[in-house]
Amino acid sequence: xxxxxxxxxxxxxxxxxxxxxxxxxxxxxxxxxxxxxxxxxxxxxxxxxxxxxxxxxxxxxxxxxxxxxxxxxxxxxxxxxxxxxxxxxxxxxxxxxxxxxxxxxxxxxxxxxxxxxxxxxxxxxxxxxxxxxxxxxxxxxxxxxxxxxxxxxxxxxxxxxxxxxxxxxxxxxxxxxxxxxxxxxxxxxxxxxxxxxxxxxxxxxxxxxxxxxxxxxxxxxxxxxxxxxxxxxxxxxxxxxxxxxxxxxxxxxxxxxxxxxxxxxxxxxxxxxxxxxxxxxxxxxxxxxxxxxxxxxxxxxxxxxxxxxxxxxxxxxxxxxxxxxx
Ligand code: NDP
Ligand code: GDR
Numbered sequence: 105x106x107x108x109x110x111x112x113x114x115x116x117x118x119x120x121x122x123x124x125x126x127x128x129x130x131x132x133x134x135x136x137x138x139x140x141x142x143x144x145x146x147x148x149x150x151x152x153x154x155x156x157x158x159x160x161x162x163x164x165x166x167x168x169x170x171x172x173x174x175x176x177x178x179x180x181x182x183x184x185x186x187x188x189x190x191x192x193x194x195x196x197x198x199x200x201x202x203x204x205x206x207x208x209x210x211x212x213x214x215x216x217x218x219x220x221x222x223x224x225x226x227x228x229x230x231x232x233x234x235x236x237x238x239x240x241x242x243x244x245x246x247x248x249x250x251x252x253x254x255x256x257x258x259x260x261x262x263x264x265x266x267x268x269x270x271x272x273x274x275x276x277x278x279x280x281x282x283x284x285x286x287x288x289x290x291x292x293x294x295x296x297x298x299x300x301x302x303x304x305x306x307x308x309x310x311x312x313x314x315x316x317x318x319x320x321x322x323x324x325x326x327x328x329x330x331x332x333x334x335x336x337x338x339x340x341x342x343x344x345x346x347x348x349x350x351x352x353x354x355x356x357x358x359x360x361x362x363x364x365x366x367x368x369x370x371x372x373x374x375x376x377x378x379x380x381x382x383x384x385x386x387x388x389x390x391x392x393x394x395x396x397x398x399x400x401x402x403x404x405x406x407x408x409x410x411x412x413x414x415x416x417x418x419x420x421x422x423x424x425x426x427x428x429x430x
Contacts, residue, residue, distance in 0.1 A: 105129055105130065105131055106129075106130050106131070106177040106178065107130065107131045107133065107174055107175055107176045107177050107178075108125050108130045108131070108132050108133065108174075108176055108177065108178045108179070108180065109133045109134075109135065109157075109170060109171065109174040109176040109178075109179045109180070109220075110122055110125075110132060110133070110134050110135065110180045110182060111135040111159075111161065111179075111180070111181050111182055111183035111209065112135075112180075112181070112182030112183035112184065112225070113132075113134035113135065113136065113147060113154070113182070114134075114136055114143055114144060114146055114147060115146065115182060115183075115186070115287075116146065116282075116283055116285045116286050116287065116324050117182050117225070117281075117324055117327070117328055117331075118134070118146070118147070118180075118182045118183075119146035119147045119150075119285055119427075120283070120285070120324050120325050120327075120328040121180060121182065121328040121331060121332070122134065122147060122150055122154060123150060123428075124328050124329060124332060125332070126150060126153055128332075130178075131155065132153070132154050132155065133154070133155045133156075133157055133170070133173065133174035133176065134147070134154045134155070134156055134157065135157050135158075135159045135167075135170050135183065136156055136157070136158060136159075137158070137159065137160045138158065138160075145427065146285045146427060148427060149427050149428040150428075155173075155174070157169070157170040157173055157174065161183050161184075161201050161205030161206075161208060161209065162200050162201055162204075162205060162208070163208075164208040164211065164212065167208050167209050167211075167212040168212045168215065168216060170212070171212045171213055171216040171217050171220070172216055175217060176213075176217060176220045177220060177221065178220060178221045178222075178223070178335050179209070179213055179220050179221070179222045179223065180223045180225075180331060181206060181209050181222070181223060181224050181225060181258075182225045183201070183205065184201060184202040184205075184225065184254075184255075184258075185197060185198040185201045185202050185251070185254075186202070186251070186287075187251070187287070187289055187290070188229060188249045188251045188252070188380070189289070189380060190251075191249050191250040191251035191252075191254070192249065192250060192380070192381055195250035198250050198251055198254050199250065199253075199254045199257075201254075202251060202254035202255060202258060203253075203254035203255075203257035203258055203261075204257075205258075206224060206257070206258035206261055206262065207261050209222075210222065210261060210262065210265045210271075210273065213271070214265065214269055214271065218269065218271060219272070220272075221272040221273075221335040221340070222262070222265075222271060222272065222273040222274070223274060223275075223276065223331050223334060223335055224258055224259065224262040224273065224274070224275040224276075225258075225275075225276065225278065225331075226255055226258065226259040226262075226275035226276060226277045226278070226342070227251075227252065227255045227277065227278060228277060228278065228279040228280065228320070228344075228346070228387050228389060229247065229248070229249065229251060229252040229255060229384060230245040230247055230252055230255050230256050230259060230277065231243055231245060231246065231384075231387065232245065232246040232247045232248035232249075232252050232384050233246040233248055233384070233385075234246075234384075234385070234386060234387070237386070237388055238346075238348065238388040238389055238390040239344065239346075239387065239388065239389055239390065240344055240389070240390040240392070240393070241277065241342055241343065241344055241393060245259075248382040248383065248384050249380070249381075249382060249384075252384075258275075259275050259277075259342075262274070262275050263275075263342070266340055271340075272335070272340045273340055274334050274335070274340040274341055274342055274343075275342045275343075276327075276330060276331050276334055276342070276343055276345050276394075277342060277343065277344045277345065277389075278327055278330075278345045278346075279319070279320040279321075279322065279344070279345065279346035279347070279387055279389040280292075280319045280320060280321045280322070280387070281321070281322045281323060281324040281326070281327040281345075282321055282322075282323065282324060282408060282412065283323060283324040283325060283408075283411075283412070283430065284411065284412050284415035284416070284430040285324070285427070285430055286324070286412070291312075291313075291353055291356065292321065292356060292408075292409070292412060293412065293416075294310075295310070295312075295356055295357060295360050296360055296409065296412035296413045296415075296416045297416045298310040298371075299360045299361055299363070299364055299366070299413050299416070300364075300413060300416035300417045300419070300420045301416075301420060302364075302366065302371055303364045303366070303417065303420075304417075304420045304421065306420065308371070309371055309372070309373060310371050310372045310373075311372075311373060311374075311375040311378060312353070312357075312372055312373070312374055312375065312378060313353075313374070313375070313378030313379050313380065314353065314374075314378075314379055314380070314383055315352065315353045315354045315357070315372075315374065316352055316353070316354065316385070317352065317353050317383060317384070317385060317386075318350045318351060318352045318353075318385065318386040318387065318388070319350065319351065319353075319387050320346045320347055320348070320349060320350050320387050320388050320389045321347070321351060321356075321405055321408060322345075322346065322347045322401045322403065322408070323401065323402070323403035323407075323408050323411075325403070326399075326400075326401050326402050326403060327345055329399060330343065330345045330394050330397070330399045333394070333397040333398065333399055334394075334397070337397070341393075343391075343393050343394040343397075344389050344390060344391055344393065344394065345389070345391055345394050345399070346388070346389020346390065346391045346401075347389070347391070347401045347405070348388070348389065348390065348391060349388075349405060350386060350387065350388040351405050355405075356409060357372055359405075359406055359409045359410070360409050360410075360412075360413050363409070363410045363413045363414075364413065364417070415430055
C-alpha cells in the first residue's frame with residue numbers, strides 16, 4: 105500500500121484526488137488547516153477513510169510534522185489561495201501561501217522523505233498575457249495577477265528542487281477545471297448557482313465581470329487522473345493539462361440559462377466593479393504531451409455546464425445530494 109499526502113484536500117481538486125487514490129488502494133493523509141467552522145463538505149463522504157493531519161502551508165513546522173506522520177510515497181501540493189480576484193486584495197497573503205508555501209513543503213519533503221514524489225499544482229494563469237496560442241509546456245510565462253506571479257514562483261522552485269537535489273518533483277500546468285464542487289466565487293459555479301436560484305425565484309439578476317474572457321474549461325474529475333499519472337513515470341516532467349477548446353464567459357451564460365429555458369440577456373448585467381485590474385483574455389491549451397500518458401478529457405463543455413446547473417437545481421430544490429455522486 106502506498107501513502108499519499110494531499111494538501112488542499114478540502115478543496116475541489118483535493119476531494120476528487122482523494123477519491124481516486126483511495127480507489128487505487130492508497131492510504132491517504134489529508135492536511136487540513138484550522139477553520140472557525142467545519143469546512144469538510146467536499147470530503148464528508150470519505151472523511152473517515154482519510155488520516156487527518158493539522159497544518160498550514162505558511163507554518164513550516166506543521167509541514168515537517170505532516171511529512172513525518174504520513175511517510176509519503178507521493179505528495180500532492182494542491183493548497184493555495186486560489187482565487188485570482190482576491191489576490192489583488194491580499195497579495196502578500198497570496199504570495200505567502202501560493203508561492204513561499206511551496207518552498208516550505210518542498211523543504212519538509214527534502215529533509216524528511218527526499219525520495220517521495222512531489223506534485224505541484226501549477227496553473228495556466230502563468231501564461232497570462234498570451235505569447236503563443238495554443239499554450240504548451242514551452243510557452244513563456246507572463247503572469248497578470250499576484251496569484252499568477254505566486255504560481256510562477258511555485259512552478260520554478262519545483263523545477264529548481266528537481267534540478268538541485270534530484271528530487272522527483274513535477275508540475276501539472278492545469279487549465280481551468282470545474283465541477284459541482286467548485287467554489288461559488290469562480291465564474292462557472294457563480295453562473296450555474298445563479299441560474300438555479302433564478303429558476304427557483306430566489307434571485308432576479310446576475311452581476312458579471314468581463315463576458316469576453318475565454319477559457320479552456322474541463323471537468324475536475326478528469327484532471328486529477330492526470331496528476332496521478334504524472335507521478336507514475338520513470339522521469340519527473342512538467343505537463344500541460346487542457347481540453348484543447350476555448351469558450352467565452354458569454355457562451356457559458358448562454359448554455360447555462362438555455363438549459364433551464366431562459367435567455368441570459370434578460371437577467372445578466374455587467375458590473376464594472378467586477379472587471380479585474382489586469383485580465384487574461386484567452387487561454388487555450390495543447391495537451392499533446394499528457395495525452396501520451398494515456399490521459400484524455402472525457403466531459404465536454406456543454407456536458408460540464410449542464411451537469412453543474414443540474415446539481416445546483418437539485419440542491420436548491422432541497423433534494424438530498426450525495427456529494428460522492430458529484
Ligand atoms: P480550491 O480553492 O477549491 O482549494 C484550495 C485548497 O487549499 C483548500 O483545501 C484550502 O483549504 C487550501 N488552503 C488554502 N490556504 C491554505 C493554507 N494556508 N494552508 C493549507 N491549506 C490551504 O482550489 P482547487 O481545488 O480548484 O485547485 C487546487 C489547486 O490547483 C490550487 O493550488 C489552485 O491554485 C490550482 N489550480 C486550480 C485550477 C482550477 O481550475 N481549479 C487550475 C490550475 C491550478 P480550506 O478549505 O481550509 O480553505
Ligand atoms: P480564473 O477563474 O481567474 O481563470 O482562475 P474564474 O472562474 O474566477 O474567472 C474566469 C474568467 O471569468 C471572468 N469573469 C468572472 N469571474 C468571476 N470569478 N466572477 C465573475 O463575475 C466574472 N465575470 C467574468 C474572469 O474575469 C476570468 O477572465 C481559475 C482558478 O481556479 C485559478 O486558481 C486557476 O489557476 C485558474 O483558473 C486556471
